[in-house]
Structures are given as structure tokens and as C-alpha cells.
Amino acid sequence: MLNELSFAEAVAKIERGDITSERLVRDCLDRIEAREDDVRAWAFIDPELALSQARACDSADERKGPLHGVPFGVKDIIATYDMPTGMGSPIYEGNMPGYDAACVALLRAAGAVILGKTVTVEFAGMAPPPTGNPHNLECTPGGSSSGSGAAVADFMVPAAFGTQTAGSIHRPAAHCGIIGFKPTFDSYSLHGVWPAAQSLDTLGLLTRAMDDIELLSAALLGRPVQLNRSGVSSPRIAICKTHQWDIVKPETEEAIAIARDTLNKAGAEIIELTLPKSFEELVSARDIISSYERARATSHEWFNHRDQLSPQLQRGIAKGFGWQYEQYTAAMKIGADCRRKLDILFEDFDAIIAPCTAGEAPPDRNSTGDHTHIGMWNLLHVPSYALPTHKGPNNMPVAIQLIGRHGADDALFDFAKWVLNQLVPA
């Protein structure tokens, strides 16, 4: 079925005239029809609205752009002019912002079909979503980009937007067994993306194929697509166990050990990276920054609609308003200092492999899992991938996290493609 094509494959097939956009979108809609009652990945889907975009592509005189006719999922904290944007909150049920977020407008201008809005955890926070993990509905898909992770993993749509403030792209990617990409902080325009914490929020991508990242990123940044750049031969890869290694589960430990050996045999130079002691403070610093900034970003809802916020979010906001300003600025300083140190450390290697999630998706639909291993890197503002390389004891996906130097997103794409090819040969 066409819904199993990657984004890049679908682009190529439509360009060659092998398939129509309508046929592709229909196959995605059929898959949703068959599975959505169980998976619940979509906050809004209007088949006719999706098909009308597809038909407009098929009947256009020329290709609208490099993403012509291929469907895409949009996390429901991201504004769309023709579909409601609900933020996963009853406060904004049916909310029509009246414009497209910049990222949506840019994908549409490049020819993509906006298939629908994917479920977000309430305001991209911590409350559990209705979504199930497509590999095992008893398990969480991870949050907060739960719907994007589940929809892409379940072949409902080839790619979707996620956003990450702690681990909201990489956790659903890891738990659902797909690729998560978080670019360098502040890379993609955030206009129209509802904020959680402005000095941490990053818009990113969830896909099933590496080339999709390059294709979509090029459209968002306005640069040419470079799918077949000069290959990577012997990258210097640092294995980093971090200060949180004691809460890593055996399946993640094994995934990293196998990655280390396999990549070493494939020509990678392997380095052990021990982070400076001050990096221990990143987890708590990120938590302070996130809740301090979220409290302020959510102040309208807090002061006017408090009873419609989940107990989890109410606790989070109360915590955020409780921090003293000096505690917040001290946390910001920890982030800035560690960013400077990491940039110097990066002179000795090209990329870091570190834990992504602790292990497989927990069989717990009341939690979205733990973001400790991801959140600390998120505060470092560096680009990173969740790469689905392994399976755990319950046959659920396990990912490794691949982290690059600040601003070196193109190089990291090449390394990630190489790493994934070694660990999961096509």
C-alpha cells in the first residue's frame, strides 16, 4: 500500500507520474480508518479536506514544489488556517487561529498536503494523551508529540511535526520505533507554534526514513535538497554514558554496546566521553527553566481557565510560579556554561551516542515515559536524532540518541544516515 512509502519515496513516485497524490492520500486515510479507533493518533482529520488538497496537486499545471502532493501530519499545538488547533486542551477545543504557522505555510508552499492534526499532550506537557503505542496499545507512545509518533509509526502518514522542550520528539520516536530529528535550537521558525518554554522549545520532525529529514528541512530553511552528499567514512564517535547512566535499562545499555562495536568495525573511531561534573546539574536546571517559562507562557489560561487545566499541568504551573527569579537565572547560566563547554569538547569527535529513553515504552498509559536522558541535551541546544536501532525484551522499539555540534546539522544528518545504515542495513 502507498501509505507505507517514505516521504521521499512518495515525492519521487508522484514526480515520475507513477502515482497520484489522491491515491496516496486515500491509502493513508484508509489506514487511519482501519486503525484510528485503536491508536487514536489524530486530533482532527477531515478526509474530504485532505483529498481536495491532493486533487489540487494532481490537477495543477506544474509541481507546486519539492514536496508536491505528499501528506504530512501537524501536531495540534501548531496553527492551521483550515483546521482547528486545540492544544490538547478543552480550553481551545475547536479553536481556529485564522492563519497557518510558518512551518505549515512553508510546507504547503512546497506542495505538501496537510493530512490532519495529530494528538498533542495538553499544551505539549505531561498529562497522558488518548493515543496508544501502535506496537502495543497497552504501552504509551511517549509524549508530547504522541499522535505524530504513533501516526508515522503506524503508516498513517509518512512524516509529521513534533516539538521538543524536554523529550517530546525523541520519546515518541524511540517508543514508536521511528526517526526523530531535533535541529539546533532556533533553526525552524516557531511562529504559530504554541509555546511551552521559549528558551527550550524546538520544532522538529518525525519520519520513517532519513532522506525525509533532508527533504523537509530544506523546505523549512529555504535551501537546496542534498540527498547524496559526500559519504561519511571514519567518523569520530563519542560514547557518552552521562551522569544518568544508573537509570538506563539493560536494553538501552545493550543497544549502545552493539552500536559501539558495530560502528567501530565499520570504520568509526570510538571515543569515551565523560562529561564534566557541572553537566550533572543540567537535568534540574532544565526543569527549573521549563516550569518557570511555562508558568508565564500559560498565564492567560492559569488566571482565567484554571479549572480546565489537568491536575498535572496545574502542579507544573504552580511550581513554575514558585521559582525565584534568581533560581531561574542561575539555571539559565548553567545551560549557557555547559553549552560553551560542550562546544569545546566537540573538537575531539564528530557526534555523540548517548541513551535516548531509559528503555522500551513503559506499559503504562497514565505516563508518557521519562525524558531525563533527552532533556539534558535539549537544554544544550544541539541537534540530535532518535534512531530506532534495536528491540527490547518485549519486542518493543529501542533507540539510541545521536547528538551533533551546535549548528552542524548537515554534518549530523550525514553521520546519522551512516550510523543507521550500519546498524539497520536496508
Next chain:
Amino acid sequence: MLNELSFAEAVAKIERGDITSERLVRDCLDRIEAREDDVRAWAFIDPELALSQARACDSADERKGPLHGVPFGVKDIIATYDMPTGMGSPIYEGNMPGYDAACVALLRAAGAVILGKTVTVEFAGMAPPPTGNPHNLECTPGGSSSGSGAAVADFMVPAAFGTQTAGSIHRPAAHCGIIGFKPTFDSYSLHGVWPAAQSLDTLGLLTRAMDDIELLSAALLGRPVQLNRSGVSSPRIAICKTHQWDIVKPETEEAIAIARDTLNKAGAEIIELTLPKSFEELVSARDIISSYERARATSHEWFNHRDQLSPQLQRGIAKGFGWQYEQYTAAMKIGADCRRKLDILFEDFDAIIAPCTAGEAPPDRNSTGDHTHIGMWNLLHVPSYALPTHKGPNNMPVAIQLIGRHGADDALFDFAKWVLNQLVPA
């Protein structure tokens, strides 16, 4: 008349029971009634809506917060749930976003009365606004926070929000003869503030008194008000002529020379600061970043409502889409490099005095003036003030710019208060 009170004076008088919020708001509304046909500072004003907020304060059992009952103006690119938010564009005429921007919600929670929406230049860009300079209606008030600058200067409201991407707080402050404050980049929550360029946009304040800055900033950041901290005695002040000194007009040259001598006599240690050669590139780098990011932030309007954008903005967006990604990242690198260098330079002094605008407001209502002298510092992300210290040959206001170290906003407040007291004794 009560409309001439500063924000802090009005807070104190209401707290003491000397005046009511309703009486204060009525005096502001009367001033607007008398002057608005000429000045045109307001995009939206509903006297009854303002008075109902004032009456709610007056009849409340206790003070709502430290800003209880005092009116504030909100630039019309900032979302308000009870007033339209038009972005100065016909595309968003009558737009009701359905929520308050974080900064508005925080001021309301602290007790402020939202008086109305002040005129913004179209999407906080470069097209001329309808607003006139209250000191001479033939002159521009500066942009893009034109309405906030004119309304505060003309005693229509004691304080208002501005936003700055190049010089949009300090230019109206300088041309209208009031105080402009731009905090360190990323200090105040930007949720609900329509973006121009996300790595430059900064929310700030326009007031007529220094204490207002501290009072409002404390409410936005969630920290105690400290109006009477330990005084400044002998600050080290660097006089910086910048690489753009040749386009400074005599009145600004004179203002800086007088500031230098007066502050020196008052006990300041004066240093000459010659910026490194690489700082020459800041003006063009800021321009590239601003237009590259603005094009993307405005992509929905560009692709769907292009004919409703002004010719100026259309040219700006076309330029922004024309930059290559590598040109943009090179410009970003210039900014980051100069920020690092400036932070090191700051070890030798406490604050910098530099030109703010070239000179008085130009007698040209088709321009908002030149932001060259402000924009370069804006890219450096440092906190700064426009301080109205002088008058020019046409008896129009002339300001100096006072710039502080990244993150040292509290210290800069103390220096600014001291500087203003020396140059314009109360």
C-alpha cells in the same frame, strides 16, 4: 491632571487611596479624546471596556497586585482576549485571537488596566504608520512601536509595551522624548507577540519615568520590586562612537559630548571604547537575519494575502526569501562572535553610551527614521535604554543609548537611573 502621573506615582496614589483607578483612567481617556484625532496613537480604544476594568479594581476587596488600577497600552501585535489584535495590517483587521499574550495576562494579574491597543507599523515592519509625533505632527514618531511612543509621550497612558527587532522600541522613545527599555534578549515571555524575526525580537517597555521600568519588569519576571537599591557612585562608562559615527547628526554628537562631561564631573570614570573591526559587519548581518527570518514568519500572509501587504513589506519579504541559507548562517555567526567579544570587553566598564538615533525625528511622515545605531546592539542581545536627555535644533527630543552587559539588567537599571538624574535633574 492624573494622566500626567508616571506609572509608579499612580500606583502609589491608588494604593494610598488618594485617587481611584476610574478617575485616573477617565483622565487618560479625556486626553485621548482631546488629542487622538491629531496624534492617532491608538489602533483600538473602547472607553467603557477600560472603565469597567478600572471600576473592578476600585471595588475589589483587596489590591489585585503591585500594578493595581493603573492603565497600560499594548502594542497591536500583542494578543488580547477582549480587544482585537490587528498587526497594523488589513489582513488581521478585527482579529480576535481568543487569549491574552503572556505579558498582558501577567500585567492584568498584577492589577493593571489594559487601556487599549496602540498603533503598530504593519507587522512591526517599516511601512509608515498613521501616527504623528506629539511634539510636532509633521514629524514621524518613529516605528514600529509608533503608537506606544506617541501615546506615552502625549500623556495618554503612563506606560506601554513596545517590541524591537532593529530599533522599534528605542526609535519611538528617542523621537518622542520618553524612556525606552529593551531587556536582555529572551527575558520576557514572547507568547502571543506576533513575530518579526525570532532571533532578534525583544519585548520591552516605553515609559516616562525610570521607576516604572522596575515596577513593570518585576511583574513580568515574577520578582520583588526594588526601587531604592544601593546607589551608584562612580560607574565606569565607555563612550562608543561605533563604526557608524559618520552618519550621526550634530545634535547627537553634542548630546553624547555633554553626557560625557557631565557624568565625568559627577564621578563617572570615562573610557573610550573602540569596537573591534568585525563589529562593522553587525549592521548588514542584522539586516540579513531579520529579513530571512521575517520572510519565513510571514509566509502564510505572503503565500495567501500578498496583495494586502504594503509594497515595503513585499520588498522586504522578497529580499528575505532571496538570501541563501549559508548567507543567513554566516550572519548568525557574526552575531554570536561579536556577542562573545562584547562580553569580554565589558570587563573594563559597566555601561556603554552610544548614539541612539542619528538625531531628531525627521520631518518625514513617510519614513519611521533610521535604526542603524540601535539595530547593531539589538543583534548583540544586550539590555539597553533610550534616555531622553537633550533637545535638537528644532526643539525636538534627542536621546542617548545606554547599553549594559548581557543579563545584567538590574545593574543597568541602576546606572540608567543615575545617568538620567545627572543629565536631567528632577
